[in-house]
Amino acid sequence: MSTQAATAAARRSRITPERERELYAAVLDLLREGGYEAVTMEGVAARTRCGKATLYRQWKTKAQLVTAALGSSRCAFFGGIDTGSLAGDLREAARVAGDRSLRDPELMEAVGQAYLQYPELRTALRETVIGPEVAALDGILARAVARGELAADHPALAHVAPCFLGMLRVEGLFEERFGGSGGLAGFVDSVLLPALGARPPGGPERPSR
Incomplete structure (x- = not known):
């Protein structure tokens, strides 16, 4: 594994499965409440007391975060x-x-x-x-x-x-x-x-x- 890949894996590992489920639940709640426009990295971070930097590091964009949340609950x-x-x-x-x-x-x-x-x-x-x-x-x-x-x-x-x-x-x-x-x-x-x-x-x- 390259140094870059190892660093990325280490960063991802900071989010536990339980924490990931909590983040996904917040995304889905925001979708239900106001649709895709209502989902923002800031809103998810505030609702889950998670740093925006953590969200961006893991999912890069709102679209990737929403897609992951939907995939997890399908x-x-x-x-x-x-x-x-x-x-x-x-x-x-x-x-x-x-x-x-x-x-x-x-x-x-x-x-x-x-x-x-x-x-x-x-x-x-x-x-x-x-x-x-x-x-x-x-x-x-x-x-x-x-x-x-x-x-x-x-x-x-x-x-x-x-x-x-x-x-x-x-x-x-x-x-x-x-x-x-x-x-x-x-x-x-x-x-x-x-x-x-x-x-x-x-x-x-x-x-x-």
């Missing part, structure tokens, strides 16, 4: 889902994502706004927050293709993950349309599965294209 919705069928997987994804006890709407809204407004965050957010969920949804489709449930060139495949995540984002805006049935569950059964040619609830199986 609760994957769709990873590990594998029921053995396309319909089962998508319905399970809808069930998990629809569980409001697992969701953090204020944080989701702050992340969504930051993604649109701050280019410096987009790549990092894709890698830490959005990318893993897209990959998990794409994995569900890839397994369906491997099982022969879907054609590899099905025209709807590329649209599933964006539509699913988009629905998750706007579901709260249209609650009156969905009633008590749950927007995501209805979306899967009435839109996604028919578009993919999969078996609708209680209906005959449709041939995939």
Whole structure:
């Protein structure tokens, strides 16, 4: 290890895991309270009684600190889902994502706004927050293709993950349309599965294209 690398490692080691969690919690609280603009190195330092120099030494920029905080708290919705069928997987994804006890709407809204407004965050957010969920949804489709449930060139495949995540984002805006049935569950059964040619609830199986 070079002298420079050893010095950097020594500096990083000054922040314990417990202290790091405290700093990340402060960042996430600020995001919920006022969005990305509300997060400043000064604000995090004041809230946690941490020196700004320590924050800059560890994370360099606000964008890196926010990205690290989001990555540390990310609760994957769709990873590990594998029921053995396309319909089962998508319905399970809808069930998990629809569980409001697992969701953090204020944080989701702050992340969504930051993604649109701050280019410096987009790549990092894709890698830490959005990318893993897209990959998990794409994995569900890839397994369906491997099982022969879907054609590899099905025209709807590329649209599933964006539509699913988009629905998750706007579901709260249209609650009156969905009633008590749950927007995501209805979306899967009435839109996604028919578009993919999969078996609708209680209906005959449709041939995939």
